[in-house]
Amino acid sequence: MSTKASRTAARLMISPAVILLLGWMIVPLGMTIYFSFLRYNLLQPGNNPFVGWENYYWFFTDPSFSAAMFNTLILVGGVLAITTIGGICFALLLDRPMFGTGIIRIMVIAPFFVMPTVSGLVWKNMFMNPVNGIFAAFANALGFQPIDFFGQIPLASIIFIVSWMWLPFATLILLTALQSLDQEQMEASEMDGASWLNQFWYLILPHMARAITVVILIQTIFLLSIFAEILVTTNGGPGTATTNLTYLIYVSSLLQFDVGLGSAGGVVAIILANIVAIFLMRMIGKNLDA
Amino acid sequence: MARAVSTRTKVTNTAIAGTLGFMMFFPILWILVLSFKTEEDAIRAPLEVLFSSDWSLDSFAAVQARSDYFKHFMNSVIIAGGSTLAGLIIAVPAAWAMAFVPAKRTKDVLMWMLSTKMLPPVGVLIPIYLLFRDTGLLDTRIGLVGVLMMINLPIIIWMLYTYFKEIPGEILEAARMDGASLREEIIYVLTPMAIPGIASTLLLNVILAWNEAFWTLNLTAAKAAPLTAFIASYSSPEGLFYAKLSAASIMAIAPILIMGWFSQKQLVRGLTFGAVK
Numbered sequence: 001m002s003t004k005a006s007r008t009a010a011r012l013m014i015s016p017a018v019i020l021l022l023g024w025m026i027v028p029l030g031m032t033i034y035f036s037f038l039r040y041n042l043l044q045p046g047n048n049p050f051v052g053w054e055n056y057y058w059f060f061t062d063p064s065f066s067a068a069m070f071n072t073l074i075l076v077g078g079v080l081a082i083t084t085i086g087g088i089c090f091a092l093l094l095d096r097p098m099f100g101t102g103i104i105r106i107m108v109i110a111p112f113f114v115m116p117t118v119s120g121l122v123w124k125n126m127f128m129n130p131v132n133g134i135f136a137a138f139a140n141a142l143g144f145q146p147i148d149f150f151g152q153i154p155l156a157s158i159i160f161i162v163s164w165m166w167l168p169f170a171t172l173i174l175l176t177a178l179q180s181l182d183q184e185q186m187e188a189s190e191m192d193g194a195s196w197l198n199q200f201w202y203l204i205l206p207h208m209a210r211a212i213t214v215v216i217l218i219q220t221i222f223l224l225s226i227f228a229e230i231l232v233t234t235n236g237g238p239g240t241a242t243t244n245l246t247y248l249i250y251v252s253s254l255l256q257f258d259v260g261l262g263s264a265g266g267v268v269a270i271i272l273a274n275i276v277a278i279f280l281m282r283m284i285g286k287n288l289d290a
Numbered sequence: 291m292a293r294a295v296s297t298r299t300k301v302t303n304t305a306i307a308g309t310l311g312f313m314m315f316f317p318i319l320w321i322l323v324l325s326f327k328t329e330e331d332a333i334r335a336p337l338e339v340l341f342s343s344d345w346s347l348d349s350f351a352a353v354q355a356r357s358d359y360f361k362h363f364m365n366s367v368i369i370a371g372g373s374t375l376a377g378l379i380i381a382v383p384a385a386w387a388m389a390f391v392p393a394k395r396t397k398d399v400l401m402w403m404l405s406t407k408m409l410p411p412v413g414v415l416i417p418i419y420l421l422f423r424d425t426g427l428l429d430t431r432i433g434l435v436g437v438l439m440m441i442n443l444p445i446i447i448w449m450l451y452t453y454f455k456e457i458p459g460e461i462l463e464a465a466r467m468d469g470a471s472l473r474e475e476i477i478y479v480l481t482p483m484a485i486p487g488i489a490s491t492l493l494l495n496v497i498l499a500w501n502e503a504f505w506t507l508n509l510t511a512a513k514a515a516p517l518t519a520f521i522a523s524y525s526s527p528e529g530l531f532y533a534k535l536s537a538a539s540i541m542a543i544a545p546i547l548i549m550g551w552f553s554q555k556q557l558v559r560g561l562t563f564g565a566v567k
Contacts, residue, residue: 006391007391007393009387009391010387010388010390010391010393011387013383013384013386013387014383014384014387014388014399016380016383016384017380017381017383017384017403017443017447018384018399018403020380020440020443021402021403021406021440021443021444024406024440025406025409027417028414028417028418028421029409029413029414031414031416031417031420032413032414032416032417035416035417090310093303093306093307093310094307096299096303096307097295097299097300097303098300098303098304098307099300099301099304100304100308103311104304104307104308104311105311105554106551107311107312107314107315108310108311108314108315109550109551109554110314110315110318110547110550110551111314111315111317111318112550112557113497113501113543113546113547113549113550114318114501114543114547115500115501115503115517115518115521115542115543115546116501116503116518117503117507117518117519117521117522117525118521118539118542118543119317120525121521121522121524121525121535121539122317122321122535122536122539123317125527125531125532125535126317126320126321126324126532126535126536127317132333132532134320134336137335137336164314164317167314168314169557169561172554172557172558173558173561173562173566176558176566177566210565210566211566214562214565214566218561218562221408221410224410225410225411225412225504227412227503227504227507228503228504228507228518228522231507231522231525232521232522232524232525233525245412246410246412246504249412249415250412250415250508253415253416253419254415254419254508259416259420262415262416263416265412266410266412266413266414266415266416267413269410269412269413270409270410270413272410273408273409273410273413274408276408277405277408280408280565281401281404281405281408283565284401284404284563284564284565285397285401287564287565
């Protein structure tokens with residue numbers, strides 16, 4: 001049904017979006033790659049000589065780089081473990097018959113809509129503060145020494161906060177997947193005498209496998225870029241205890257004004273995200289019937 | 291088939307799920323409580339806060355006086371609303387064309403557009419920052435509208451595409467057989483069917499833009515700072531500030547929380563790119 005004229009019109013309608021996205025992708029990306037090969041510091045004006053792989057060398061040999069890589073890995077891995085396992089449990093629970101489904105679901109999902117700076121500061125001050133926080137009040141009431149969350153277990157505290165924000169996302173996606181489960185199959189298996197564990201292992205989990213993969217991949221993309229929660233709670237510290245890759249690049253480029261080094265870090269971050277993105281895009285592509 | 295479920299099972303389920311739901315929701319509930327307390331009361335023990343202190347509206351006024359909440363609120367509205375509207379203006383024709391006049395490469399174009407969303411923001415922070423500095427766009431609302439439009443454009447196009455794809459082509463043919471012109475076809479047939487999809491897309495993207503905290507924190511200082519940056523200014527505390535922080539937080543998240551409750555379905559569609567149905 002598409003004529004030559006309509007195809008030309010279609011091309012015209014798509015082109016603004018394509019041109020903008022192409023520009024958005026190529027210009028900054030090209031500049032980041034270009035800067036990463038220059039000795040370029042905003043505090044040292046003058047020409048910016050080409051220095052080859054020097055920035056990458058400094059970035060990889062910087063002790064804060066290995067710390068940041070480690071922290072990124074723990075942060076992403078920790079949040080993924082909590083939200084995926086927690087999300088499966090929450091989804092299974094919320095899928096069961098109960099009273100007030102709507103209101104309970106709303107309460108579970110609400111944290112996802114809280115902006116990162118608010119969750120960071122609220123957890124830090126009202127809950128995890130060793131003097132006035134609610135956790136400290138609990139500890140005191142039970143006769144324990146309150147924990148100084150951001151002093152003693154800073155990275156775990158941030159994992160906790162971020163998990164609180166992303167658990168609703170995982171729950172919502174997994175619940176959606178769970179609701180398309182074939183009920184007759186479940187009943188049939190019940191008649192055949194399958195235990196709940198058998199049902200979960202052989203029917204529910206395989207059915208959710210795809211959604212679980214999607215949750216993991218999409219969250220990884222977002223979690224690699226965690227920034228605001230760290231900025232408002234620990235500023236990456238104490239030391240580099242909570243500095244992830246994103247925060248390290250922010251520090252070297254916008255606080256230390258080392259454009260070259262920051263750009264080298266940026267290229268590393270892009271490569272990392274792309275490794276995840278390849279798998280995600282493959283899954284999306286399979287499901288797309290254009 | 292609905293199976294008969296005993297009331298007792300339902301009550302047990304409700305109790306467990308309700309408790310967990312309450313725990314997830316508690317931090318939000320707690321700052322709502324604290325926002326109606328005075329600073330002296332807000333740092334007392336939790337039970338005292340609840341049962342032996344007065345309620346007051348002072349904190350809300352104090353937040354406005356301390357750092358002009360309203361200005362930041364307007365910045366958020368303009369940045370989130372503006373970037374979403376600008377995105378829609380560019381995305382609607384593109385998604386429309388891809389859904390109704392699919393070509394051989396439509397799928398590739400769509401996938402490529404999505405792939406731009408996978409670019410980590412920190413990878414392009416420096417060029418954008420320097421370009422903004424050199425063009426005077428740092429700390430301007432128009433600059434942020436542009437950046438947030440670009441980062442959400444792939445999601446907007448994607449969502450619109452999936453909604454438009456659901457409009458059956460036969461209806462268009464029928465309208466054409468009845469002698470509708472292209473203009474009439476668009477106004478009377480397509481638009482009414484497309485509006486719900488466009489509205490859902492708008493809703494989700496306003497939420498995403500409202501809560502976006504990487505670019506808004508890095509590209510603004512005083513003038514164009516939206517609520518994300520406004521709240522971040524409380525990370526260096528001065529004196530007692532729990533009640534003020536609570537009031538500010540409540541005012542920053544309330545509008546989006548309400549919108550979010552209406553957009554649960556769109557969230558799944560918009561953020562999983564159709565990979566979960």
